[in-house]
Amino acid sequence: METVSVKLVKDWAKDNCPPLSWQRVVFRVLPKLNQKGVFLHFFEKEDYMIQEDVLAIINAGFEEIFKKKYAYTTKNEVTVSKSPEVKENNTSNVLQTNSSINQDFTDTPVKDVKAWVLKNCSPTAWNTVIMSLLPKMRELNMTWRNLEDDTFILESKVLKEIQAIIFKIYNKNLNITQ
Amino acid sequence: MKQLRGNFDTQHNTYIAAGEPLIFHCHHYNTFLQATLEDTKDYIDIYPILVDSAQEITYAQMLQCFTENHVTDIAERKQIVEDFFMFCGYGKFSLENLSADGGKVISEADHYSYGWKSKFGLRSEDEPMVSFFTRGFLAGAMEAIFHLPLGSMDCKQLTCYTKNDNEVSFELYKAAKSKVLLNSPKQGKTQNYTLNNPHNTGVNYLGIREALTNMPIEGTPSSKGMIDAFGVLLTRMYSNYYCQTSYRMLKKLENTMGADGLILADQLLTEAGHVCAFNTFGGIMESAEWNGLIKPMCQTREDWVHGIVAVVNAFGWGFWEILELEPAQKLVVRVTNGYESNSYLQTFGKSSIPISFLAKGGTKGIMNLIYNGDITTQPSLTDEYYAEICNSPKAFSVRQTKCRAMGDNEDVFEVYL
Numbered sequence: 331m332e333t334v335s336v337k338l339v340k341d342w343a344k345d346n347c348p349p350l351s352w353q354r355v356v357f358r359v360l361p362k363l364n365q366k367g368v369f370l371h372f373f374e375k376e377d378y379m380i381q382e383d384v385l386a387i388i389n390a391g392f393e394e395i396f397k398k399k400y401a402y403t404t405k406n407e408v409t410v411s412k413s414p415e416v417k418e419n420n421t422s423n424v425l426q427t428n429s430s431i432n433q434d435f436t437d438t439p440v441k442d443v444k445a446w447v448l449k450n451c452s453p454t455a456w457n458t459v460i461m462s463l464l465p466k467m468r469e470l471n472m473t474w475r476n477l478e479d480d481t482f483i484l485e486s487k488v489l490k491e492i493q494a495i496i497f498k499i500y501n502k503n504l505n506i507t508q
Numbered sequence: 509m510k511q512l513r514g515n516f517d518t519q520h521n522t523y524i525a526a527g528e529p530l531i532f533h534c535h536h537y538n539t540f541l542q543a544t545l546e547d548t549k550d551y552i553d554i555y556p557i558l559v560d561s562a563q564e565i566t567y568a569q570m571l572q573c574f575t576e577n578h579v580t581d582i583a584e585r586k587q588i589v590e591d592f593f594m595f596c597g598y599g600k601f602s603l604e605n606l607s608a609d610g611g612k613v614i615s616e617a618d619h620y621s622y623g624w625k626s627k628f629g630l631r632s633e634d635e636p637m638v639s640f641f642t643r644g645f646l647a648g649a650m651e652a653i654f655h656l657p658l659g660s661m662d663c664k665q666l667t668c669y670t671k672n673d674n675e676v677s678f679e680l681y682k683a684a685k686s687k688v689l690l691n692s693p694k695q696g697k698t699q700n701y702t703l704n705n706p707h708n709t710g711v712n713y714l715g716i717r718e719a720l721t722n723m724p725i726e727g728t729p730s731s732k733g734m735i736d737a738f739g740v741l742l743t744r745m746y747s748n749y750y751c752q753t754s755y756r757m758l759k760k761l762e763n764t765m766g767a768d769g770l771i772l773a774d775q776l777l778t779e780a781g782h783v784c785a786f787n788t789f790g791g792i793m794e795s796a797e798w799n800g801l802i803k804p805m806c807q808t809r810e811d812w813v814h815g816i817v818a819v820v821n822a823f824g825w826g827f828w829e830i831l832e833l834e835p836a837q838k839l840v841v842r843v844t845n846g847y848e849s850n851s852y853l854q855t856f857g858k859s860s861i862p863i864s865f866l867a868k869g870g871t872k873g874i875m876n877l878i879y880n881g882d883i884t885t886q887p888s889l890t891d892e893y894y895a896e897i898c899n900s901p902k903a904f905s906v907r908q909t910k911c912r913a914m915g916d917n918e919d920v921f922e923v924y925l
Contacts, residue, residue, distance in 0.1 A: 348891065349898035350779045357772040358547040360765055370768040394632075395547075457674055464626035468739040468791075469888055475736070 334385060337376035339400050347396045355391035362387045435489035438506050441480035443492065451500040462495045463488075509584060512573050512592045516721040519700050520845050522747070522824040526573035527694050528565060529747045529847055530596070531824035532725070534740035534791075535623030537784035537866075541750065542620070542640070543628065544776040545757050552760045555640060559663070560689055561752035562644025563651075568692035569746075570652035585653040593649075593733060595726050597743040598642065599676070600733035608654040610661070610680040617732035618642055618676040621669040623741050630670055637668035639676060641749065650680055659687035692748055696850030697912075701827045711805045711814040713821060719801055720822035738791035739889065747824070751851035755863065759856070770861060778906070781869020782876075786897070789816050789870070790877050790889045810835055812878050817841070825867070826850075831920070836879040839923040841871045846919045849912035862908035864919050871921040872906035880904060 343352045356363070356370065363369070363384065372378050380388065389399040447455045460477045467473055470491065476482045484492070493504040514525025523530040548554050570589060579585055586603040594600050599618035605611045615621075624631070624638045631638060643663040651661050662683040667673035705713050725742060727733035735742040754777055761769040792798055793816060802815040810833055820828045826847060832840035848864040862868075877883040880902045887893055897903065902925070910920035 344899060349895055350776065353772055353775050353779075354544070354547055357544070357769075357776055358550070360769060360772070361551045364765070364768075370771060395543075457669075462626075464622075469890070473736055474734075475731070 332382050332385075333379040334400075335376065336373050336378045336380060339380065339385070339388065340376070342400050343392070346398055347392070351392070351396060354395055355388060358395065359387050359391040433490070433493065435484075435486045435493075435504070435506065437483050437485050438489065439480065440477060440482045440484060442506055443484055443489065443504075444477075444480070446504065446506050447492075447496060450502055450505075451496055455496065455500065459492055459495055462499075463491060466491055509587050509591070510577055510579060511595075512588050513595065516822075516824075518703070518717075520695070520698055521701070521703065521717075521821055521827045522695075522845070522847065523744065524695065525592070526569045526576065528569040528692065529695055529824065529850075530744045531747045531847060532742055532788075533745045533750075534738075534742055534784060534788040535619065536627060536740060536787040537780055538620065538641075538743065538745065539624045539627050540783045541754070541777070541780040542624075542638070544773075544780060545753055547776075548757060548761060551764055552757060554757060555636065556687075557753055557756045557760075558640035559644040559647070560687060561749055561756065562641045562746075563648035563661075563687075564644075564658065564689045565692045565746045565748050565752070566645045566648030567651050567658045567689075568648075568694065570649050574652060582653060589649045589653065593645065594729065595733075596745070597727040597735035597741065598645065598733060600727070600729065601646075601678075603650075603653075606650060606653075606680060608656065610650075610682060612666070613646060613678045613680065615642070615676040615678070617734055618669070619734065619741060619743055621676045622734065625669045626741075630672055631668075637665040638670045639665050639668060639678075642676075643678060646678055646680055657686065659683065659689040662687070693751070693851050693854035694748070696748075696847075696852075696854035698850055699845040701844045703821055703827055706814065706830065709811050709814040710807060711802070711811055711818050713814075713818040716802060716815070716818040717822045720819060723797075738788060738795050738797075740787050740791050742788075744824075747847035748851050750866070751848060752855070754865070755852055755856060758863075774861070774865065777865035778869040778872070781866040782873045783869070783894075784866070785870045785873020786877065786894050787889060789819075789873055790883055792816065792819055793877065793883045794886050794889070809878060809884065812884060813839065813874060816874055816877075820870070825870075828867075837925055839871060839875050841867075841921045841923075843867050843919040843921070846912070849919055852913045856913075858915060859911070859913040861914070862911040863913045864908055864911060864921070867919060868906050868908050868921055871923050872904050875904040875923045 340352050366384055368384055392399045444456050447459060460474050464474060470488050496502050496504060512525055514523050514530060517524050545554055574585055590603055597619055599615050601613050601615040618639050620639045620641055643665055647661040647663040651658055660683055661680055663678050663680045666677040666679055667675055669676060703713060725735060725737055727735050758773055761773055806812050806815055813833055817828050817830055826843050826845040829842045831842050846864055846867055848866060852859060852863050876897050880900055881897045904923050904925060906921060906923045909922050910916040910918055912919055
């Protein structure tokens with residue numbers, strides 16, 4: 331049976347998940363750990379070795395909350411495993427694979443971009459774009475209301491973000507150059 | 509049309525609207541707190557707590573509002589509820605098609621649904637839709653509008669942005685079996701106090717509070733009932749909603765999991781406050797309002813600490829005062845009339861553990877923003893920057909050294925390296 335130290339898993343969580351993720355996961359699966367005879371104070375010792383079945387419970391928690399899980403290939407080598415079936419809906423973590431990732435766009439009014447998105451993606455796609463952009467609004471120096479103003483001019487950096495969103499969700503490349 | 513707005517009560521440093529204290533909080537706090545509460549779903553029946561707490565509070569508030577103002581017309585009552593929901597930044601809906609038997613409510617925007625999707629993304633298939641607060645709000649408001657008994661209505665969510673739907677909608681209906689719900693704690697066990705300007709800083713606490721409490725921070729029809737301010741989506745939330753949901757969860761947790769659960773809950777509820785401080789305090793300290801109103805009063809980094817504490821005094825969170833500030837080392841803050849203790853004492857009486865989690869996380873966040881990170885240089889308040897601050901060797905810790913709910917006369921927090 332494989333085992334892994336608490337320290338390794340905590341360090342992995344620190345590097346790969348948001349702060350306090352270890353606590354959130356343990357909080358979620360605490361009764362299941364208790365059923366296995368594992369209690370919170372066990373984890374206070376960083377050299378405490380987590381058994382394979384307990385790690386499976388902890389990993390289920392990581393997968394549910396963060397769509398990631400700790401995995402090892404050898405006793406000392408740590409790898410990160412991402413669940414392939416779950417799409418991460420965080421624009422800052424978009425894994426771009428399309429060819430247009432570095433494409434520069436000409437500044438374009440909201441009206442034209444919105445029309446293209448609605449026509450080529452889905453009738454609800456513009457709302458999805460607005461909501462997916464919310465976490466980046468400050469960085470892009472705009473507010474969500476700008477995206478509801480047809481005359482507002484979208485700069486290339488904003489269009490790149492929109493391109494990333496629609497590629498991820500609709501598998502389409504934004505084509506507004508004409 | 510009559511409007512329910514409430515007033516800022518300077519004797520208690522909080523907003524009161526028809527008997528209910530209202531406080532400012534952002535979508536980061538609202539959704540992180542809810543996520544933490546939902547983490548207990550496998551061993552605590554948490555979802556009814558999230559809905560029923562809102563139902564109790566809204567029912568009490570709206571009933572008081574209608575009674576005090578002699579509002580008997582159903583259409584006018586509906587308008588007051590719609591308008592208040594929007595004003596507080598909860599979102600925007602129409603109750604036009606609602607009868608005493610129930611009906612469908614379609615929302616143009618909903619804070620929890622919008623906020624959750626922007627912070628955490630979509631919810632998975634096996635998770636319920638996210639707007640538990642709105643469900644309770646609608647059920648409680650409807651009972652008050654139609655003068656139905658508390659607990660007689662129920663509300664389910666039909667669509668949600670977090671399920672990739674294009675709208676948020678709800679259905680109200682008569683509960684198959686009336687729910688046994690309780691009265692809101694309202695203002696709870698309060699403390700009277702007077703805010704004074706400290707002598708060791710040029711920061712004008714009274715002036716800042718006066719300016720901020722008169723700013724039109726509110727949802728409007730054109731913003732679809734969203735308050736997009738300081739880089740976050742703000743709400744004027746019922747303080748009792750946070751308290752009832754958090755403390756009811758804690759009580760059940762203690763019964764189910766014992767002390768182990770409480771230790772984790774303490775850390776996570778405090779983290780919700782820390783997330784809130786990072787995003788809201790950080791957003792404020794980078795805002796035009798800060799640069800125009802507060803920054804000119806700040807000669808030193810310590811004045812920045814005073815500046816943001818002065819701002820907190822306009823949030824409705826009670827009176828915040830700095831008792832001790834050792835630059836880059838230590839901060840001691842006293843909170844008088846803190847909403848967490850007020851509500852806890854009224855509902856549960858004495859506690860065996862400190863319970864002011866939001867204030868604890870908030871004070872820690874102030875030190876981390878100013879002395880661990882450097883908010884004075886206007887960094888982007890990203891998830892990466894947050895992680896960098898939290899994982900830094902310069903990260904601050906916090907403890908609550910006095911707690912009214914434990915029998916002390918005040919709530920005191922010590923932030924230290």
